[in-house]
Amino acid sequence: MLSRMIDSSNYFSLSVRVAICFLVGLASAAQAQLPSGHIDDVFSFLKSANAPGAAVLVIRDGKPVFRQGYGVTDLRSLHPINPDTNFRLASFTKQFTATCIMLLVHDGKLRYDEHLSDIFPEFPAYGRAITVRNLLNHTSGLPDYEDILMKQYPDTPPEKIPQILDAGVLKLLEQQSSGKFPPGSKWEYSNSGYATLAMIVEKISGKPFGQFLHDRIFAPLQMSNTLAYEKGKNEVSNRAYGHTKDGETFKETDQSPTSAVLGDGGIYTSIDDLTKWDQAIRNHTLLSEAEMQPALTPVHVANELPTSEGHNVSYGFGWFIDPYRGHRRMWHDGETIGFRTTIQRFPEDKLTIIILANRTDIDPEKLALKVADLYLGGKR
Numbered sequence: 001m002l003s004r005m006i007d008s009s010n011y012f013s014l015s016v017r018v019a020i021c022f023l024v025g026l027a028s029a030a031q032a033q034l035p036s037g038h039i040d041d042v043f044s045f046l047k048s049a050n051a052p053g054a055a056v057l058v059i060r061d062g063k064p065v066f067r068q069g070y071g072v073t074d075l076r077s078l079h080p081i082n083p084d085t086n087f088r089l090a091s092f093t094k095q096f097t098a099t100c101i102m103l104l105v106h107d108g109k110l111r112y113d114e115h116l117s118d119i120f121p122e123f124p125a126y127g128r129a130i131t132v133r134n135l136l137n138h139t140s141g142l143p144d145y146e147d148i149l150m151k152q153y154p155d156t157p158p159e160k161i162p163q164i165l166d167a168g169v170l171k172l173l174e175q176q177s178s179g180k181f182p183p184g185s186k187w188e189y190s191n192s193g194y195a196t197l198a199m200i201v202e203k204i205s206g207k208p209f210g211q212f213l214h215d216r217i218f219a220p221l222q223m224s225n226t227l228a229y230e231k232g233k234n235e236v237s238n239r240a241y242g243h244t245k246d247g248e249t250f251k252e253t254d255q256s257p258t259s260a261v262l263g264d265g266g267i268y269t270s271i272d273d274l275t276k277w278d279q280a281i282r283n284h285t286l287l288s289e290a291e292m293q294p295a296l297t298p299v300h301v302a303n304e305l306p307t308s309e310g311h312n313v314s315y316g317f318g319w320f321i322d323p324y325r326g327h328r329r330m331w332h333d334g335e336t337i338g339f340r341t342t343i344q345r346f347p348e349d350k351l352t353i354i355i356l357a358n359r360t361d362i363d364p365e366k367l368a369l370k371v372a373d374l375y376l377g378g379k380r
Helices: 002-033 035-042 090-106 125-129 132-136 145-151 166-174 191-205 209-218 271-283 289-296 364-376
Strands: 054-060 063-070 243-246 249-252 267-269 330-336 339-346 351-357
Touching: 035 063, 035 364, 054 271, 054 364, 063 271, 090 132, 090 191, 090 209, 090 267, 090 289, 090 330, 090 339, 132 191, 145 166, 145 191, 166 191, 191 209, 267 271, 271 339, 271 351, 330 364, 339 364, 351 364
Parallel strands: none
Antiparallel strands: 054 063, 054 351, 243 249, 330 339, 339 351
16 A cells, blocks of 8 residues: 555656646747747837838747848838848948958968968058957957048048948058057957958958858858858849938938948848858857857957946957846847848857848847847846
8 A cells, every 4th residue: 555655656746747847848838939929019110111121030949930021122122121131231240250260260371369460561560569369359459441531532422432442441551650559458349450350361361351251151051142242243132222211211321432341341141041150150060169269258458348237348259248137148230321230149048139120220239139038038
């Protein structure tokens, strides 16, 4: 009798555990599926048949759980934005540029502590103290190429200023006699640094930057519709054009004098292709976990600036890495004429949110974090 009671007790205990596990599983599945309707609510204001909009991707546990387009690619065709619509990434591009450099380090062809003047002997003396690492983490002190360019065309409308290329950026920097501050002493976001990194890729690899991107990142990951756009050399399929709000309407504002610079923001891609990029980061397809670690290690300098959460600005190689509401985060925004973009990755929560917009009157990062709150349990 006693043994039967023990057996019954064990059976009851096992049944309870099985039931609890089943309910937990249901709850987890519900958590993964429940937010989809709420996500659509976040972006409902972008639904339109005659206004630019955005493409939205949410990846949970390695799988896309939400992929949706809102608005149109341009005001001429009124073609709906779809998951395969290609947007200009703007500074979202920087993580790809950084990966190119990291791949060259992986190949043994480059070191992070190499100096700019080691790679470009003709570079002025101020380049002797600037390392590849300084360029990657925005501590180089290089002058702003945009400022230099605009000073060369005073009182000239932007549309009348010739577009500059990465090689032109390097040439402008070579015409300067000094940087803005001693390398490594301050952190200051630098598009000049990433245009210079693109030229380093060309010099070390012997390939055009766009070709290196294709051969070492896009082709291996089967990102077949992703490219570094070069007018006259290639074409962007399923292209979204940039727009700016003009009163109650929109006007197309797709190109600026700096739009042809590739290293700091020239990649076009879609949320469908970025699904493959996110998977490659998660699975360490291109770089091992150890090789990726420098990109996720924050630089520390004297002028560390606090963020809205009280943390200092944390930047690695092509990634901001400060947390969000206690959750580990790696992220980057993009902002250029006509476009706003963001990628928000929460590695420990297995959550990625990507928003690509072809209009400048919205804040993709803020919208992405509203979506994150649906999953992470924060305030909406």
